[in-house]
Amino acid sequence: MADRLFTVEGLKVSLPDMARKPLLGPAPMLDILHGLDFTLERNCITGIVGESGSGKSTLGRALVRLLEPSAGSVVFDGHDIAHLPEPALKPLRRDLQMIFQDPMSSLNPRRTIGAIIAAPMRHHGLADRIDERVAAALTRVGLPENFAARYRHQLSGGQRQRVGIARALALEPKFVLADEIVSGLDVSTQAQILTLLDQLASEMGLTIAFISHDLSVIRRLCRNTIVMRAGRIVEAGPTDALFAAPRETYTRELIAAIPLPEIDDDWLTR
Amino acid sequence: MTAQPLCLSIGALSATLPNGDRVLRSVSLDVAAGEVHALVGESGAGKSMIGKALLGVLPPGVRQVEGSITLEGTRLETLAPAARRRLIGARTALIPQDPLTALNPSRRIGPQMTDRLTHILGWPAASARARIREMLAEVHIREPDRVIAAYPHELSGGMRQRVLIAAAFAAEPRLIVADExxxxxxxxxxxxxxxxxADLQRRHGTAxxxxxxxxxxxxxxxxxxxxLYAGMVVERAPAPELFATPRHAYTxxxxxxxxxxxxxxSSLQPVNSAVLAELALEVRAADTEWKRAHG
Incomplete structure (x- = not known):
């Protein structure tokens, strides 16, 4: 059996439904995830795909404990982190990093790129030789060392996303959550970022949960795939098998809805 | 080529920023009547700018400095501003990218759809309402009354886009600009x-x-x-030809x-630097020629 970094059982997440909040008193709870069971293999990129509202981002946030599940267990590297209080969680946070969708809003405009990449290292007590560490982090993602002195607005979209990756990987985490990290990029930039992530994942032995709405991207990058819909897992398994012979109608529909850059006169009416 | 009449013809269209840099570099393209013509490119390629130039809604500071836009035989530059607006209002329409920003959140859907018909095209209110109802049926909205009375936030993203498509086709425009x-x-x-x-376009014969x-x-x-790349048309072709045998290195x-x-x-090769260098050369050559022609 493959070595597992995450084992998740019966994961439920409920969030307050602000649309139905009464004027006074608490908002009623809305179930977002309805009891999910799955595992994430070590040294493997797992794709999590679904349409908007399927709960894929909520699932990601529960994995890195930005959200506390309302039920179930999330076993990460031997620890059940589902309900760990913050002080007990702190040493584990170093191993649970995140790359965000929009590098424009996830990089502080008033701090240099160097300071942004250094922040998580300082937070986890790696303040010595910090310039060297920042330079190494930049080099790793293919950016020149002197970018440390620049600001967010001086970078292109692809360079900003490289900074986001550099920051997440600076601590050499065991797990990285990548939530729609290429959806705001042009295809040529997207290709660069995906190639970089793929290469870093194999070099550093990273375990990545790659959330995306784009099945073509998932197909290219991920060894395993989880298909979600309305807070439930529709289908999960090795990506090759899932595309070769999708078991569920919904998965087939999702795949069939992707417009390939090929002329196909019947596609629209199928 | 076929004898199909042209709906839109753009010739050597250039637009500049206040500093004189061109955002559109001598763009030429033809759209036949009833045809879908795609403008494809990455961000900053100027693809939306072409639609904006046509509709006369270029962003502040951006100016059309050269070239012609001919809509069904009429050269827009020869018209007085008011006449140009009337022609554009009557013969064209826009389907915008984000239906949530395109709709006013504090007004009901119905009146927002009839606005153009009554205020700009001078239809009587009753026929505008009837037309909207017809169009909502055409875009397969089952409960037109609920949608007409709804506010934008009460509809899903797909429903909102249907509403805007219905509104765009309502006055039988000859040409629609669909921006992402x-x-x-x-x-x-x-x-x-x-x-x-695709259905509506075929049925109504709209370009x-x-x-x-x-x-x-x-x-x-x-x-x-x-x-498009950097405001320049790098390749123009019928779709089957473009996908079968793309000619330009950038395509x-x-x-x-x-x-x-x-x-x-095999997928996902980043655009290599040789292609980008070639494109930079093409842009520079186009600009040099343009500067020479314009002193």
Whole structure:
């Protein structure tokens, strides 16, 4: 059996439904995830795909404990982190990093790129030789060392996303959550970022949960795939098998809805 | 070429920023009547700018400095501003990218759809309302009364886009500018919306200038394509030809960079620097020539 970094059982997440909040008193709870069971293999990129509202981002946030599940267990590297209080969680946070969708809003405009990449290292007590560490982090993602002195607005979209990756990987985490990290990029930039992530994942032995709405991207990058819909897992398994012979109608529909850059006169009416 | 009449003809269109830099570099393209013409390119390629120049809504500071836009035989530059607005209002329409920003959140859907018909085209209110109802049926909205009385936030993204498509086709425009109309939608909804646009377009014989960054969408919806880079048309071809034998290195590079689930191993080559260098040279050559011609 493959070595597992995450084992998740019966994961439920409920969030307050602000649309139905009464004027006074608490908002009623809305179930977002309805009891999910799955595992994430070590040294493997797992794709999590679904349409908007399927709960894929909520699932990601529960994995890195930005959200506390309302039920179930999330076993990460031997620890059940589902309900760990913050002080007990702190040493584990170093191993649970995140790359965000929009590098424009996830990089502080008033701090240099160097300071942004250094922040998580300082937070986890790696303040010595910090310039060297920042330079190494930049080099790793293919950016020149002197970018440390620049600001967010001086970078292109692809360079900003490289900074986001550099920051997440600076601590050499065991797990990285990548939530729609290429959806705001042009295809040529997207290709660069995906190639970089793929290469870093194999070099550093990273375990990545790659959330995306784009099945073509998932197909290219991920060894395993989880298909979600309305807070439930529709289908999960090795990506090759899932595309070769999708078991569920919904998965087939999702795949069939992707417009390939090929002329196909019947596609629209199928 | 066929004898099909041209709906839109753009000739050597250049537009500049206040500092004199060109955002459109001598763009020429033709759209035949009843045809979908795709404008495809990456961000900053100027694909939306062409639609804006046509509709006369260029952003502040951007100016059309040269070139002609001919809509059904009428050169827009020869018209007085008011006459140009009237012609554009009567013969064209826009399907915007983000239906949520295009709709006023504090007004009901019905009046927002009839506005153009009554205020700009001078239809009587009753016939405008009847027309909207007809159009909502055409875009397969089952409960027109509920939608007409709804506020934008009460509808899903796909429903809002249907409403805007219905509004765009309501006055039987000859040409619609569709500016990334499915970019904000999920794939399954995107497919429904593309099918809907293709259906209505065929039934009404409307030409569409379809702006998109997605070569997949281009392949499925358009009959002809202009590939743009830095405000320049680098390749123009009928869609089947473009996908079968792309000629320009940039078109080839874009296709190689687009992921395909059917070719997981071969897909995703970043645009290589030789292609970018070649493009930079083309841009410089075009600018040098333009400067020489304009002192």
């Amino acid at each position: 109309p499915t970019t904000a939608l999920d794939v399954t909804v995107q497919k429904q919306i593309l099918r809907l646009i 569409i200038l379809f702006v998109t960054h997605d070569l997949g969408v281009v392949a499925k919806i358009s009959q002809s394509v202009s590939v 080839k590079a874009l296709m190689a960079a687009t992921p395909r689930y059917t070719h997981p191993a």
